[in-house]
Each structure stands twice: as C-alpha cells, then as structure tokens.
Amino acid sequence: MKNTATRDKLIDTGAQLIGQQGYNATGINAVLKTCGVPKGSFYHYFSSKEDFGLAVIERFATSYDATLVALLEDSETPPLERLRRYFALGRDHMLECDHATGCLIGNLGQELSGQSDTFRDALNLVFQRWEQRFVLCLREAQARGDIAMNTPPEALASFILTGWEGAILRAKTLKSVEPMEHFEKILFEQVLISPSPR
Amino acid sequence: MKNTATRDKLIDTGAQLIGQQGYNATGINAVLKTCGVPKGSFYHYFSSKEDFGLAVIERFATSYDATLVALLEDSETPPLERLRRYFALGRDHMLECDHATGCLIGNLGQELSGQSDTFRDALNLVFQRWEQRFVLCLREAQARGDIAMNTPPEALASFILTGWEGAILRAKTLKSVEPMEHFEKILFEQVLISPSPR
DNA sequence: ATAAGAATGGACTGACTGGTCTACTTTAAT
DNA sequence: ATTAAAGTAGACCAGTCAGTCCATTCTTAT
Numbered sequence: 001m002k003n004t005a006t007r008d009k010l011i012d013t014g015a016q017l018i019g020q021q022g023y024n025a026t027g028i029n030a031v032l033k034t035c036g037v038p039k040g041s042f043y044h045y046f047s048s049k050e051d052f053g054l055a056v057i058e059r060f061a062t063s064y065d066a067t068l069v070a071l072l073e074d075s076e077t078p079p080l081e082r083l084r085r086y087f088a089l090g091r092d093h094m095l096e097c098d099h100a101t102g103c104l105i106g107n108l109g110q111e112l113s114g115q116s117d118t119f120r121d122a123l124n125l126v127f128q129r130w131e132q133r134f135v136l137c138l139r140e141a142q143a144r145g146d147i148a149m150n151t152p153p154e155a156l157a158s159f160i161l162t163g164w165e166g167a168i169l170r171a172k173t174l175k176s177v178e179p180m181e182h183f184e185k186i187l188f189e190q191v192l193i194s195p196s197p198r
Numbered sequence: 199m200k201n202t203a204t205r206d207k208l209i210d211t212g213a214q215l216i217g218q219q220g221y222n223a224t225g226i227n228a229v230l231k232t233c234g235v236p237k238g239s240f241y242h243y244f245s246s247k248e249d250f251g252l253a254v255i256e257r258f259a260t261s262y263d264a265t266l267v268a269l270l271e272d273s274e275t276p277p278l279e280r281l282r283r284y285f286a287l288g289r290d291h292m293l294e295c296d297h298a299t300g301c302l303i304g305n306l307g308q309e310l311s312g313q314s315d316t317f318r319d320a321l322n323l324v325f326q327r328w329e330q331r332f333v334l335c336l337r338e339a340q341a342r343g344d345i346a347m348n349t350p351p352e353a354l355a356s357f358i359l360t361g362w363e364g365a366i367l368r369a370k371t372l373k374s375v376e377p378m379e380h381f382e383k384i385l386f387e388q389v390l391i392s393p394s395p396r
Numbered sequence: 397a398t399a400a401g402a403a404t405g406g407a408c409t410g411a412c413t414g415g416t417c418t419a420c421t422t423t424a425a426t
Numbered sequence: 427a428t429t430a431a432a433g434t435a436g437a438c439c440a441g442t443c444a445g446t447c448c449a450t451t452c453t454t455a456t
Contacts (some may be wrong), residue, residue, distance in 0.1 A: 239403065
C-alpha cells in the first residue's frame with residue numbers, strides 16, 4: 001500500500017460530505033462520484049463503510065488535535081486567552097460553512113452513538129482527548145491564579161466541552177452564532193473568574 | 199379522517215425508532231413492521247416521510263411542552279428548584295433509555311438542520327419555545343432576588359439550553375450521566391447565584 | 397338498505413444502498 | 427525481462443429505500 005493519494009482523497013471527500021449530510025445520508029457512491037474514484041479502489045482501501053467512517057474520524061481527530069495543541073499549549077499566551085482564541089476559531093468555522101457543518105465529531109456522536117458501539121467508542125476517545133487538552137490549559141490558569149481552585153479542572157473541562165458542543169448544535173438550527181457568543185460570554189464572566197472578590 | 203388510533207400508533211412508533219436510530223436510519227417499513235400497520239395506511243395519513251417526521255416532531259414537542267409547563271411554572275416551588283427538577287427529569291430519562299436516546303429534538307437538530315430547511319425551521323421553533331419557558335422561570339428568579347440581574351434572562355436561557363443539550367450529547371457517547379451532573383453543578387454554583395457577596 | 401368516503405391491506409416499482417467480482421493496468425523488486 | 431503485488435476500473439448483485447396503486451373492508455350519514 002504505497003499510493004495514499006487516492007485513499008486521502010476518499011477520506012477528505014468523505015469528511016466533507018459526512019460533515020454536511022451526516023453518515024447515514026452519505027452514500028459511498030456519492031463520495032465516489034464527487035472525487036472521481038471507482039468503487040474498486042474504495043474497497044481496496046477500506047473493508048466497509050464503517051471502516052471508512054472510522055478512518056474519516058481518525059483523520060479529522062488527528063488533524064484537529066494539532067490545531068488544538070497549537071492553540072491551547074501556546075505558552076506565549078495566557079491560558080484564558082488561548083481558550084478565547086479556540087472559541088473564536090469555532091465561530092469562524094461556523095460562519096464559513098454557513099452554519100451547516102458544525103463539529104464533525106459532535107454530529108457523528110449524536111447520530112451514531114446509539115447505532116454502533118464501535119463508533120461510540122471511537123468518538124468518545126476523541127472527546128476525551130479534547131477534554132484533556134482543556135484540563136491542561138485550565139490547570140495552568142489555576143496555577144497562575146486566573147481562575148479559582150475550588151472546581152476541579154476535569155469538571156470544568158467537561159462543562160466547557162459540552163456547553164460548546166451544545167452551542168454549536170443550537171447555532172446550526174438557529175443559523176446564527178448567537179448561542180456560541182452567549183455561551184462564551186457567560187462562561188468567561190461567571191465561571192472562569194478570578195477567585196479574588198469582585 | 200376520524201380514526202386517529204392508527205395515526206397515533208404510527209407517530210408513537212416513529213418517535214421511538216427515530217429517537218433510537220435517527221431519522222435517516224429509520225425506514226418506513228421498519229416503523230410499519232414494528233406497529234403492524236400496512237403501508238397503505240401510512241400514506242393515507244402522511245403524504246411523505248418528511249411529513250411524517252414533522253408530525254413526530256410536533257407531537258413530541260406538544261407533549262413535552264406540557265411537562266415543561268408543569269415543571270417550570272409550578273408556582274408552589276421556587277424557580278431555581280423547578281430548574282433542578284427539570285434537570286433531574288432529564289437525567290432520569292437518560293438513565294431509563296440506557297444513554298441511547300437522549301433528546302429527540304436535539305438529535306434531529308443535529309442530523310437534519312443541514313439537510314432540510316423545513317426540518318430546521320420546525321426544530322428551531324421548538325427550541326425557541328423551550329427557551330421562552332426558561333426565560334419566564336429565570337425572570338421569576340431574578341424578581342425574587344435568587345439570581346443576579348446583570349445577565350439578561352434571554353442569554354441565560356440560551357446558555358442553559360445549549361449547555362444541557364451538549365451535556366446530553368456527551369452523555370450518550372460516554373454512556374454516563376456524569377457530564378449532565380457536571381453541567382448542573384457548575385451552573386448552580388457559579389452562574390445561577392445570588393447577587394449578594396459571597 | 398345503500399351509497400360514499402374513510403381506512404386497511406399489501407403487492408409492486410424504480411431508484412439507490414453497501415458490497416462483490418473479475419478483468420485490467422501500473423509499479424517495484426528481482 | 428519477468429513476476430508478483432498494488433491499485434484501478436466498473437459491471438453487477440441482493441437487498442432496501444420511499445413511494446404508488448388498487449382491491450377490499452369498515453364506518454357513517456342518509
């Protein structure tokens with residue numbers, strides 16, 4: 001297996017179509033037609049649609065994790081400012097895709113968690129990795145005294161991830177990033193606040 | 199059109215299957231087989247699968263709204279306590295369905311918002327109605343001085359709805375209500391707090 | 397009693413699904 | 427140059443999809 005160009009093209013196209021339409025609504029033939037690859041090649045690289053879906057998830061998670069590290073572990077920037085940049089990036093993405101795509105992992109989590117344990121496990125791992133990135137960033141913020149120590153960073157990270165995913169979902173049905181802005185505003189004004197008295 | 203029993207049975211079964219598997223993954227034949235209704239009857243009551251899906255949404259929204267009113271407009275109970283009961287109910291539901299179903303409207307919002315504007319509009323309306331219920335409850339809490347006045351209840355309601363929906367999504371992939379508990383805890387400890395100094 | 401329409405029952409259709417199969421071409425090692 | 431494997435190509439398969447159609451039965455108003 002040397003030539004990964006075709007495989008990559010399939011995964012990229014798949015990520016795009018699945019992001020837009022969901023997993024079940026995206027047929028293999030549609031992927032094939034979009035990127036001009038014959039079916040024989042598809043089943044040369046992937047043993048099934050599920051296998052393909054898992055590859056799409058893995059690719060997305062890896063590439064996104066790099067972005068996340070670059071943003072959340074940027075020691076030149078204060079931790080809370082890194083979080084703000086993360087949210088800003090998410091808002092930009094949402095506007096770019098005209099509120100249609102949202103978060104691929106969130107979409108698939110919603111669609112496939114009840115359908116296949118294999119998918120659920122894979123998506124859960126991605127979420128957990130993301131949460132861990134948040135935890136590290138929040139610990140730094142606590143160490144600097146930027147936020148209070150009384151809430152464990154693990155709980156905060158869970159809170160942030162779920163709130164953000166929910167805001168993305170709501171932004172899709174509302175066709176507006178307003179819910180994402182509300183979330184960010186309240187999060188920074190009332191949750192991620194300094195322990196010193198106001 | 200007198201006999202609504204068959205129609206109701208179709209909608210109930212549809213809500214159940216769509217809740218478990220999603221809209222696209224739920225075939226009409228599966229619904230028919232599950233409740234033992236022939237196809238002729240289906241297309242007697244519904245003009246298409248989309249029409250059916252909208253009916254499922256409407257039915258669910260109506261029935262759920264009644265629950266919501268009973269919970270959130272219960273003047274015998276302090277507003278914040280009503281919210282806590284709402285969250286407790288959601289947690290119960292999640293455990294009942296073994297973390298598989300979650301919130302039908304949230305599921306469909308994720309799956310169909312990018313697929314059909316008709317569905318998106320319908321689901322958006324449901325969300326907005328829910329948010330409005332939260333707004334009323336939060337206004338009462340503000341009037342009683344239970345929470346601060348400085349954040350508009352509309353923004354708070356959006357925050358609560360999105361955070362909760364996100365927690366449900368995360369609970370599904372994690373197969374645990376822990377994210378829901380984290381959300382509730384932080385919400386009540388750091389967001390819905392009295393304006394008086396700590 | 398009868399006629400009309402509501403509702404049931406299910407065979408059937410064409411399009412499309414994921415997946416298989418085999419013939420062919422290209423690449424790389426010897 | 428030969429050979430084996432990697433990769434391309436697309437016809438084809440059984441099954442399923444939403445949706446159509448029509449004969450039949452039930453209900454109700456007259």
